[in-house]
Amino acid sequence: MSGIITSADGIFVLTVTALWNAPLVLENWATDRAWETEAVEMAEFRMSIDGKLNKGFVPRPITQSLNFSAGSSSLPYFEALITGQRKGRQIYTLGAELTLPSLGRKYTFINGGLGTGSVAPNGGGVLEARAFSITWEDVFPAGI
Numbered sequence: 001m002s003g004i005i006t007s008a009d010g011i012f013v014l015t016v017t018a019l020w021n022a023p024l025v026l027e028n029w030a031t032d033r034a035w036e037t038e039a040v041e042m043a044e045f046r047m048s049i050d051g052k053l054n055k056g057f058v059p060r061p062i063t064q065s066l067n068f069s070a071g072s073s074s075l076p077y078f079e080a081l082i083t084g085q086r087k088g089r090q091i092y093t094l095g096a097e098l099t100l101p102s103l104g105r106k107y108t109f110i111n112g113g114l115g116t117g118s119v120a121p122n123g124g125g126v127l128e129a130r131a132f133s134i135t136w137e138d139v140f141p142a143g144i
Contacts, residue, residue, distance in 0.1 A: 004102045007034060012066075014077070015095040019084065023097075028072035030129035035098070037064045037139070062136040064109070070127030078132050082117050094134060099144060106144045111137035 012026045012035065029035070040062050046054045068074055085091055094112040099105075118130035 006102045007100070009101045010034070011099040011101075013097045013099075016077075016081065016092050017095075018092050019080065020077075024074070024077050026066070026068075026072075026074040026077075028069045028074060030067035030069055030131075032129075033065075033067050035064060035066050037062060062109075062139055063115070064112075064134050064136060066132045066134065067129050068132075069129055070121045072130075075130060078114070078117055078130075079119075081114050082119060085114065096134075096136075101144070104144055106142050108140045108142070109134075109136045109138075110140070 013023045014026055015023045040060055042057060042060060044056055044058050048054060068078075081092060091113040094109075094114065096109040096112065098107040098109070100107075112134045115133045115135050117132040121130055122128040
């Protein structure tokens with residue numbers, strides 16, 4: 001490890017094969033929090049009345065938030081996803097890959113769906129960042 005932990009060189013590629021033939025390289029992320037993946041609860045624990053701990057693995061979906069600057073060229077893709085899902089009353093299947101050269105790591109996100117999204121920018125002194133959440137079936141880490 002080089003000790004460099006920048007996210008500025010991260011490359012996030014989204015695939016939506018039902019809408020676009022090529023992967024979409026997402027860019028112009030929000031300043032304070034570009035992407036965030038929630039911690040995953042993967043086990044349930046029960047204590048028996050005689051003090052024995054019982055535990056079991058329980059599969060859970062993984063929720064990730066993506067946040068973009070109000071001027072991001074990636075926003076029309078998400079607007080198209082929202083419009084398509086609302087008009088077609090369907091959820092598109094998404095895939096993604098996040099490459100972090102500073103860490104030498106890559107993360108592959110599979111079988112996702114857009115769950116929430118900002119339909120328009122909020123205004124203040126300047127237009128604010130827009131947030132979208134994707135729920136994934138699984139995420140696989142690997143070296144690059």
